[in-house]
Amino acid sequence: xxxxxxxxxxxxxxxxxxxxxxxxxxxxxxxxxxxxxxxxxxxxxxxxxxxxxxxxxxxxxxxxxxxxxxxxxxxxxxxxxxxxxxxxxxxxxxxxxxxxxxxxxxxxxxxxxxxxxxxxxxxxxxxxxxxxxxxxxxxxxxxxxxxxxxxxxxxxxxxxxxxxxxxxxxxxxxxxxxxxxxxxxxxxxxxxxxxxxxxxxxxxxxxxxxxxxxxxxxxxxxxxxxxxxxxxxxxxxxxxxxxxxxxxxxxxxxxxxxxxxxxxxxxxxxxxxxxxxxxxxxx
Amino acid sequence: xxxxxxxxxxxxxxxxxxxxxxxxxxxxxxxxxxxxxxxxxxxxxxxxxxxxxxxxxxxxxxxxxxxxxxxxxxxxxxxxxxxxxxxxxxxxxxxxxxxxxxxxxxx
Numbered sequence: 001x002x003x004x005x006x007x008x009x010x011x012x013x014x015x016x017x018x019x020x021x022x023x024x025x026x027x028x029x030x031x032x033x034x035x036x037x038x039x040x041x042x043x044x045x046x047x048x049x050x051x052x053x054x055x056x057x058x059x060x061x062x063x064x065x066x067x068x069x070x071x072x073x074x075x076x077x078x079x080x081x082x083x084x085x086x087x088x089x090x091x092x093x094x095x096x097x098x099x100x101x102x103x104x105x106x107x108x109x110x111x112x113x114x115x116x117x118x119x120x121x122x123x124x125x126x127x128x129x130x131x132x133x134x135x136x137x138x139x140x141x142x143x144x145x146x147x148x149x150x151x152x153x154x155x156x157x158x159x160x161x162x163x164x165x166x167x168x169x170x171x172x173x174x175x176x177x178x179x180x181x182x183x184x185x186x187x188x189x190x191x192x193x194x195x196x197x198x199x200x201x202x203x204x205x206x207x208x209x210x211x212x213x214x215x216x217x218x219x220x221x222x223x224x225x226x227x228x229x230x231x232x233x234x235x236x237x238x239x240x241x242x243x244x245x246x247x248x249x250x251x252x253x254x255x256x257x258x259x260x261x262x263x264x265x266x267x268x269x270x271x272x273x274x275x276x277x278x279x280x281x282x283x
Numbered sequence: 284x285x286x287x288x289x290x291x292x293x294x295x296x297x298x299x300x301x302x303x304x305x306x307x308x309x310x311x312x313x314x315x316x317x318x319x320x321x322x323x324x325x326x327x328x329x330x331x332x333x334x335x336x337x338x339x340x341x342x343x344x345x346x347x348x349x350x351x352x353x354x355x356x357x358x359x360x361x362x363x364x365x366x367x368x369x370x371x372x373x374x375x376x377x378x379x380x381x382x383x384x385x386x387x388x389x390x
Binding site: 003007055058063066134136137138140200203204206213214217219240241243246 | 349
């Protein structure tokens with residue numbers, strides 16, 4: 001029961017942290033609960049489908065199907081998180097102003113919550129498919145009986161979800177105007193970490209060179225397998241023994257999304273100020 | 284940073300793909316152990332690991348130091364290439380059954 005709980009917890013943890021951050025990042029947006037829970041539901045269905053077709057995926061692309069699939073899921077998630085962050089850096093100020101005027105014409109319908117929802121679905125799909133494969137294996141031939149397996153799985157799930165809830169409550173205790181800045185940074189680092197994981201899969205598929213198989217080794221200080229290492233792995237992409245190509249992808253993602261955020265924020269400022277003063281000087 | 288980026292396309296073109304005639308090392312996943320638990324591979328070249336899951340449950344062949352993570356369905360075999368590597372000892376384990384641990388010794 002305990003090994004089952006630990007493995008399920010590890011997989012659920014990553015997805016739960018991402019959901020917690022996304023919920024905090026979308027605080028104040030209309031129907032965000034629906035978007036996020038829809039993303040989770042789609043991810044669960046996707047995870048089951050991936051598990052069912054695991055053998056087909058594995059055999060695709062001359063045996064490198066798993067690597068390409070995982071890399072594709074990770075890079076799609078990076079794109080979604082990046083798109084939302086860039087959009088928010090253009091419209092975030094305006095949304096925050098609207099949120100402060102209670103009962104006003106909040107038009108956050110154009111906010112790309114679908115991008116966050118999709119990112120959540122991809123995270124749940126990736127981690128969930130491993131949980132399903134693992135539990136399916138145990139159900140077929142493991143030593144645990146169904147009751148022990150169910151109990152272990154449930155404990156792991158509850159603990160993982162609790163971690164996601166904890167990060168959410170931690171974040172929403174931050175004042176609203178700071179919350180936007182903090183969650184933007186968190187989403188940015190999250191995206192960079194996912195890109196670095198994606199690079200590792202392309203390296204594994206032999207599509208990218210390693211550029212140094214272990215650029216540094218801090219596993220004696222903080223192992224990837226420890227709880228803290230695992231949490232930091234998800235939040236900021238911490239890897240105790242990174243390959244050079246992972247560092248390249250991390251830096252390029254950080255600079256690209258961060259650069260575009262600055263760029264659109266800067267281009268918004270003069271135009272937005274002009275437009276607003278002409279229409280509603282009362283603000 | 285910039286020079287690293289500029290050199291990326293060159294490296295992509297010159298990186299040698301895994302070839303069918305690269306050396307092969309076979310590893311089996313048995314109950315709670317790899318067989319063999321330690322495999323020796325030569326330094327500086329690519330090696331193909333053929334990992335066979337001889338159990339009836341799913342396994343995930345994983346290594347932190349080699350950046351490898353691949354699900355191995357029951358009874359099936361996957362190819363995981365490693366290298367070119369520097370001499371040293373690299374950990375491998377089954378992420379779904381942590382008692383199964385082994386090492387790749389690069390000489």
